[in-house]
Amino acid sequence: MQPREFAAGQEFLVAAKRYWSTTLYRNLRARFDELAASDPSASTIAAEASPPPNLPELAAALEQDVAYRHFAWLERHLQKLKYSGPYGLVPYYEERRQALLQRLDVPPRHAGLSLDPALALPGYYTRVDIHQHPGGVWSDDLAGFVYQAGAQTTTPLLGESHATLHDRFTGLIAQRGDSRHILDLGCGFGKSTHPFANTFRAANIDAIDLSAACLRLAAADASGPPAARIHFRQMDAGRLGFAEASFDLVTSTMLLHEIPPPPLRQVLEESFRVLQPGGRAVHLDFYHMPDVFQRLLHYGHARRNNEPYMQPLAELDLPAMLRAIGFVDILIEPFREADDATDDAWRFPWTVISARKPAV
Ligand SMILES: C[S@@+](CC[C@H](N)C(=O)[O-])C[C@H]1O[C@@H](n2cnc3c(N)ncnc32)[C@H](O)[C@@H]1O
Missing domain, CATH: 3.40.50.150 (Vaccinia Virus protein VP39)
Structure with a gap:
């Protein structure tokens, strides 16, 4: 994959996420306020009780709404595409594996580094592909590069x-x-x-x-x-x-x-x-x-x-x-x-x- 194609693909995803986090978010907020206004239990939400006792009911009402489904679907799939789609981070870095490994193989010149290959990784850590990052941030030698690039677009408004x-x-x-x-x-x-x-x-x-x-x-x-x-x-x-x-x-x-x-x-x-x-x-x-x-x-x-x-x-x-x-x-x-x-x-x-x- 060419760097330009990759950059264009990732820029598209970021722009879509910006739309999601502003326009779609505001539409959904308005929808939630309507639902809450029409639900007597919702209007007495005890904000000081954390989480409020009627949260499951509110969640169920909101999650049936088409505005929520649209919002949720886009959130899930934009994140999936960021890592795994045709312009995803994982295939992009995979094509550059050898050069990237060489960067890691050079002994660090500035900071200290001590690795422990015998360290037992906890099950709660290894059984989840956190952030939808295939293999998580640990199982592949290139995972650090992928995570570093992914983190740049976690909060697109920033x-x-x-x-x-x-x-x-x-x-x-x-x-x-x-x-x-x-x-x-x-x-x-x-x-x-x-x-x-x-x-x-x-x-x-x-x-x-x-x-x-x-x-x-x-x-x-x-x-x-x-x-x-x-x-x-x-x-x-x-x-x-x-x-x-x-x-x-x-x-x-x-x-x-x-x-x-x-x-x-x-x-x-x-x-x-x-x-x-x-x-x-x-x-x-x-x-x-x-x-x-x-x-x-x-x-x-x-x-x-x-x-x-x-x-x-x-x-x-x-x-x-x-x-x-x-x-x-x-x-x-x-x-x-x-x-x-x-x-x-x-x-x-x-x-x-x-x-x-x-x-x-
Ligand atoms: C969301 S990242 C945050 C990384 C960094 N602090 C930052 O602000 O960019 C969470 C990090 O915690 C690490 N981590 C998760 N569980 C850990 C544990 N039990 N001990 C040490 N590190 C852990 C993960 O490998 C990951 O690198």
């Missing part, structure tokens, strides 16, 4: 400024204090890690992920002096190979919703263990959804994007879990991913989840 989401998150953490020993859980191909190295100028950063393919790309792509303070390691966030009290900040970006509740508790317990007394845990994920319509679309998105642990996270009492582990100062805050982020278009329910290990 376009190029998708990168600023990570900078904004890191900036928020920096405003609240300095950190010297940072652990980035589920770092992927390094997009969440680099802003930490750039912002916390005196920090050493360990960045871990299950996917060797993503970590190899993260290390190969790392450049510039800040990258010298990053070490990428293949590790399970639920079984960290670090000593107690190794870090003053444990963070993650879009990791929590990829883990079902029991192993998630293990991840949070491990974070608590490796934090120094007084250290902070700060996660960016999808959690705070007081708007019922947004919640219904989020649950539907989870199904259509092969994200089976998204809804369980949204329904989990995360503050209670953090408290039971021993965390204090627990804060759940909505997060605006861009200056021009608008609720008049489809967007993720971005949320900052922060907590502190008590100082002794």
Whole structure:
């Protein structure tokens, strides 16, 4: 496939997704408001109860509607085409396999890299083709490239400024204090890690992920002096190979919703263990959804994007879990991913989840 054909195909998909996230989203919102107005139980939605008790009935009413079906069908199939269609990412990178593998084979010059070929990958991770990415982000050596390209069009309204989401998150953490020993859980191909190295100028950063393919790309792509303070390691966030009290900040970006509740508790317990007394845990994920319509679309998105642990996270009492582990100062805050982020278009329910290990 020629690069021009590929680019045209992908641009078409992005344009279609933009239409989906604005025009179709607004039509559907209007339809939902009509349904809610004509349903006496819907009009008494208790927004403060999360999730509201009548959510299943509302979901059933909405999901029968033709506007919803159109919206849902397009969401599912645009994502499928992005990866697997004639102009999809997987066939495109497949044709370039040898050249890409050579890029990964060069020992990284800037950041550190430690892989663990014997690491047992959890079943919840390997049995799902997450994001509809064939084989997930881990099973093929090229999976990091495919995921990196796919991530650029996850939020088409943000376009190029998708990168600023990570900078904004890191900036928020920096405003609240300095950190010297940072652990980035589920770092992927390094997009969440680099802003930490750039912002916390005196920090050493360990960045871990299950996917060797993503970590190899993260290390190969790392450049510039800040990258010298990053070490990428293949590790399970639920079984960290670090000593107690190794870090003053444990963070993650879009990791929590990829883990079902029991192993998630293990991840949070491990974070608590490796934090120094007084250290902070700060996660960016999808959690705070007081708007019922947004919640219904989020649950539907989870199904259509092969994200089976998204809804369980949204329904989990995360503050209670953090408290039971021993965390204090627990804060759940909505997060605006861009200056021009608008609720008049489809967007993720971005949320900052922060907590502190008590100082002794
Ligand atoms: C949605 S991606 C986010 C990547 C990166 N943080 C970013 O913001 O671009 C989630 C990442 O978490 C990783 N992951 C999932 N479960 C994990 C676990 N138990 N331990 C470590 N990494 C995990 C996946 O391999 C994937 O790279």
